[in-house]
Amino acid sequence: MKTVRVRIIRLCFMDKNFAWGKKIMPALRFDKNSFSEERDKAFKLLDSISPCGFLIFGGKADDIADLTSELLRRSGRRLLFAADLEFGAGQQFEGLTRLPSAAAISASYDASALACLAGRLTAKEALSVGVNLIFAPVCDVNTEPLNPIINVRSFGSDSQRVSELSRNWIHGAQAAGAFACAKHFPGHGSTIFDSHEKLAEGPRDPDEFKTKHLEPFKSAISACVKSIMVAHMTVPAIDDSLLPATLSSRIVTDLLRKEMGFDGVVITDALIMSGIGTSEEDAAIKAVKAGCDILLYPTDAEKVFSVLSQLDDDPNPSIKRIDRIFGIDIVESISNSAITLIKGAPTKPSSFMILSDDARLDPSPFRQAAISAGWKEISTKDEVFDHEKCVTAVFAMPGAWRGRSGPSQSVISSIPIDTGVISFGDPYFLFDLDCNYALAAYDAHPSTQNAVVSKLNNGEIFKGTCPFVKP
The missing domain is CATH 3.20.20.300 (Glycoside hydrolase, family 3, N-terminal domain)
Incomplete structure (x- = not known):
């Protein structure tokens, strides 16, 4: 030993x-x-x-x-x-x-x-x-x-x-x-x-x-x-x-x-x-x-x-x-390279919000990484905070019997205006979303959640290419 x-x-x-x-x-x-x-x-x-x-x-x-x-x-x-x-x-x-x-x-x-x-x-x-x-x-x-x-x-x-x-x-x-x-x-x-x-x-x-x-x-x-x-x-x-x-x-x-x-x-x-x-x-x-x-x-x-x-x-x-x-193993390699900037120019966040109506997905890796990075968690969009330095993490994956591929309209309407938005799952709703910037992560894997926080916190470039086109 x-x-x-x-x-x-x-x-x-x-x-x-x-x-x-x-x-x-x-x-x-x-x-x-x-x-x-x-x-x-x-x-x-x-x-x-x-x-x-x-x-x-x-x-x-x-x-x-x-x-x-x-x-x-x-x-x-x-x-x-x-x-x-x-x-x-x-x-x-x-x-x-x-x-x-x-x-x-x-x-x-x-x-x-x-x-x-x-x-x-x-x-x-x-x-x-x-x-x-x-x-x-x-x-x-x-x-x-x-x-x-x-x-x-x-x-x-x-x-x-x-x-x-x-x-x-x-x-x-x-x-x-x-x-x-x-x-x-x-x-x-x-x-x-x-x-x-x-x-x-x-x-x-x-x-x-x-x-x-x-x-x-x-x-x-x-x-x-x-x-x-x-x-x-x-x-x-x-x-x-x-x-x-x-x-x-x-x-x-x-x-x-x-x-x-x-x-x-x-x-x-x-x-x-x-x-x-x-x-x-x-x-x-x-x-x-x-x-x-x-x-x-x-x-x-x-x-x-x-x-x-x-x-x-x-x-x-x-x-x-x-x-x-x-x-880098294959999970980390995919997680680090897949994240795609859909629109806007990301800035280092000082706060974050988590929105999810999908009980299958666990946002705790994102929460823990964000808190460790010094970001403050925002509970509702009615709180007073700097919107341009806030990022909203949306968790929504397709699944049987859900009847939809992405987040519910209720979740989308809860996203604060002028914040950055990350989708851990469905990327389509990001195309027309009014936001400061939009990132698609395509999955809620813990490694992906950690990679997003690390890249935002360190100002790294997002090199992923979206495999979907705007409808």
């Missing part, structure tokens, strides 16, 4: 130096070392650097499931558990399904459907053992027949086909609840060297690079892939400094972030690989400065953590991105 309590205190009062651990993902090699040895290493790293999670190689499915559960309990927070699963979950974990290669899928009669099903099955089985981040699909276009490392790991040499099948694989995996990782940006398919052994070189022709090798990654981004892995390879076509892409701000920040608009998590390829061309500690510093979020598989994670802790850079913007992309 003492270890868990100390770790929770550290997380609650995380200083900049301690935060660096959340950018590091060490590896656990159950394919090479004993289970107890690797498990003890994981426990030690949780206490010493508090990493974002672990890359897992090998092991029996039941043992991995037990381990990930135990690590979550000990950490007291969400963790990422990643694995290379290009060939299905059975590629790493005994007892799960090993799938044929990407090239075999691409050669199949119904390749588009099979790519989606492969992603879905891989994700479902990975999640069954606690692995939530899948280092796949390979988005490289294999244009070099002598390529020693990509070859049949790719969906082929045609950029359009690789783009389509990568997109379908991502859709299947992420719809099943896992996070996909497109690799190896900006395209490892034209190289003749294995970046595990030495620094590889990508295309020198800008046209070839942009029209062939970047397209599958553009497709992955359009499919809302959660993360992208950057390769240890030079790309003379866009960066004449000949830095590995992992360490190049021109490739990671200028190209991937700014030009291609990727707002997900950027992960380095493994720092143990010789292709990085420098020490792991130096590579970690340069990768951070280039714009990478997660530093994958250093040999000595504690040593890398120590070096990073000496930097003046602030790790928290990157950590916030990791938390935003990987740390």
Whole structure:
């Protein structure tokens, strides 16, 4: 209990130096070392650097499931558990399904459907053992027949086909609840060297690079892939400094972030690989400065953590991105993104009113969150209050035997004039309502109620799009 309590205190009062651990993902090699040895290493790293999670190689499915559960309990927070699963979950974990290669899928009669099903099955089985981040699909276009490392790991040499099948694989995996990782940006398919052994070189022709090798990654981004892995390879076509892409701000920040608009998590390829061309500690510093979020598989994670802790850079913007992309479950994601501004311009409330004639709905989460935010509850519209700084929450969902979809006319007539109005349910009555502003939340889920209060209180933008049109 003492270890868990100390770790929770550290997380609650995380200083900049301690935060660096959340950018590091060490590896656990159950394919090479004993289970107890690797498990003890994981426990030690949780206490010493508090990493974002672990890359897992090998092991029996039941043992991995037990381990990930135990690590979550000990950490007291969400963790990422990643694995290379290009060939299905059975590629790493005994007892799960090993799938044929990407090239075999691409050669199949119904390749588009099979790519989606492969992603879905891989994700479902990975999640069954606690692995939530899948280092796949390979988005490289294999244009070099002598390529020693990509070859049949790719969906082929045609950029359009690789783009389509990568997109379908991502859709299947992420719809099943896992996070996909497109690799190896900006395209490892034209190289003749294995970046595990030495620094590889990508295309020198800008046209070839942009029209062939970047397209599958553009497709992955359009499919809302959660993360992208950057390769240890030079790309003379866009960066004449000949830095590995992992360490190049021109490739990671200028190209991937700014030009291609990727707002997900950027992960380095493994720092143990010789292709990085420098020490792991130096590579970690340069990768951070280039714009990478997660530093994958250093040999000595504690040593890398120590070096990073000496930097003046602030790790928290990157950590916030990791938390935003990987740390929100599906309920919170829907609740936060669905809320729609129908009309007007919201202002921070100082008071609120709750109106409901639907006994099925519980407005207490909204009430508690609003009071915690310092808002005063108004009982009736006859009270004296600043209408422009008041928000009225209306609870009305469709249901059997109600005879109507939205609030009763009595509820609508009780809404004070010139207040903001939130509908936790039916959005249609908002279209013609005379009010200061109108928000549609579409549901009265507790998470949605809390999200509305938080966004109003913090002045956040409402990004939802109403799926209905004004009658």
